Amino acid sequence: MLNKKLQIVARHVLRQSLGHKALRWLSTSSPAHSSYLHHIGKEPLAYRNVGQQLELAASQFGSTEALVSCHEDKRYTYRSLIAEVDRLAASLRKLGLNKGDAVGIWAPNYVQWYLGMIGAARAGLISVGINPAYQAPEVSYCLNKVDIKAIIAPETFRTQNYYEILRSICPELADSEPGKIRSEKFPHLRAVIINSTQSLKGALRFDDVLGFSNADEQAEISKLQRHILPESPCNVQFTSGTTGNPKAAVLSHHNFVNNGIHVGKRNEIAGERICVQVPLFHAFGVVITIMASMATGATIVLPAAGFSPEDSLKAIIKEKCTVIHGTPTMYVDLVAMQRKLQMPLGKIKKAITGGATVSPQLILDVKSVLGVEAMHSVYGLTESTAVIFQSQPGEEGNRVLDYVGHLTDHVEAKVIDEQGCLVPLGQPGELCVRGYLTMLGYHGDEAKTKEILGADKWLHTGDQFVLEKDGYGRIVGRLKDMVIRGGENIFPKEVEDFLNTHPQVVEAHVIGVPDERLGEELCAFVRLESDVDPKSFTNATVRAYAKGKLAHFKVPHYVVPVDSFPKTTSGKVQKFKLLKQFEETFPQKKDQTQAVRV
Missing domain, CATH: 3.40.50.12780 (ANL, N-terminal domain)
Structure with a gap:
């Protein structure tokens, strides 16, 4: 029997000699084969910041294309990318942004998003990704939540006018000198940078900002990297916001x-x-x-x-x-x-x-x-x-x-x-x-x-x-999604996976809804193939398909055909909105639903 010290030595030797293969030995040696695993990597972790990672990429893959934007007709190699990134990084610093300041990036997939995120990292700043679908109240929340000092956005995208939204929540913008905003509501905000061909009141043009710095200032960005600790903040990600304010x-x-x-x-x-x-x-x-x-x-x-x-x-x-x-x-x-x-x-x-x-x-x-x-x-x-x-x-x-x-x-x-x-x-x-x-x-x-x-x-x-x-x-x-129906625990994902195998179903999502007798019942929202009559797809359709394949208590009691699902920009279905849709479809259940929420 190995004593405690010898066990520690044995583990260390196995880690060194077997690498990832030691995973199984370490897991099965735990009591009763408990659910604990430590996957020991084959290679050590890298100790460098994002800016240093880009430098490494430029040296290794210099002539390789790093970024191609089809809709903007723009291309960058890793070598040309770092040059453009450092132009922006140096310019952001010249605007008065200092190490640790937050830069919001409120935009869909434009080149400016990539340059903004990496440029902020190279300048020792913290990039903040803001959902491009956010409206005025949501953007206001983001600006103040993390004390954003500068924000980068396009002028418009589809029906969204980013500049006008910013001007509506920050009326001082139109009367401010670009880069020197003073707002009572957003005390930290100094600069609004808009990707536009126009000169907009109080805002800086993105292309103009790129030209603020000179060659010497851009060269300083490379020297700055050794002072940016890998442990320091690099980015803020807002949670998807499917319920309540995002964290x-x-x-x-x-x-x-x-x-x-x-x-x-x-x-x-x-x-x-x-x-x-x-x-x-x-x-x-x-x-x-x-x-x-x-x-x-x-x-x-x-x-x-x-x-x-x-x-x-x-x-x-x-x-x-x-x-x-x-x-x-x-x-x-x-x-x-x-x-x-x-x-x-x-x-x-x-x-x-x-x-x-x-x-x-x-x-x-x-x-x-x-x-x-x-x-x-x-x-x-x-x-x-x-x-x-x-x-x-x-x-x-x-x-x-x-x-x-x-x-x-x-x-x-x-x-x-x-x-x-x-x-x-x-x-x-x-x-x-x-x-x-x-x-x-x-x-x-x-x-x-x-x-x-x-x-x-x-x-x-x-x-x-x-x-x-x-x-x-x-x-x-x-x-928190688990449904308890008459004492039976049901996980919606299992039912969703089953419904997605139906030849007439394109996509299905399942939620728990209130039921006086059972506590909760299942409601399935289904998007059907274009040639299927929604009225023909009912609970009876699902029950017939499920016979012999799915336990009876997992068959949805309610089936609601829909044209689309309410989703976050990242693709997650907002199930709390499906619950509201259920209330509208079955209004007699609304009072029970409110009780369940409480």
């Missing part, structure tokens, strides 16, 4: 750089050309896309400023994209568009999905309709930088059907019950993670930070999760 998760350079490295390597995107459908302001866009591409020398292709499945298909062909990034709902629309247009897409090596759970049927559709060779999934939270679990290279096809991926490098994971105790491997509980990827905290909200991130540094995800002994995991559902 402001603060992420570090260390978070960004290392998660990008691990995502890029695990997805094998080195040298690939990526059709980017996801919004850049979201963790998917900024880390899984930008940082992973920077770490591997991949090329980012922006088909359109906002998601457009037809533009995505055209960009795949024109730019010879070999990888696609998108949320599940984006792939649903992309598959539908390809069925309609039947475009010659060429060889697509992989489609990477994240941001929400994906149904097995959708994975099969992506492979068969889009001709994608492999589909990779990534799973994580805003608060975990981006990715906790992700697919592995060369894994069996059924892995992505059943799991969200394998635990990423240098991360601990455990699954616990309501008392905080470990559950056995293969049993559901709440997933908690610990490692380099956890956020620094919620800005200005210590109480909320403590709710999710304990003093022991374990991050509570709120996801009902199953962890297997080989390091793979799967989501059962959100803890």
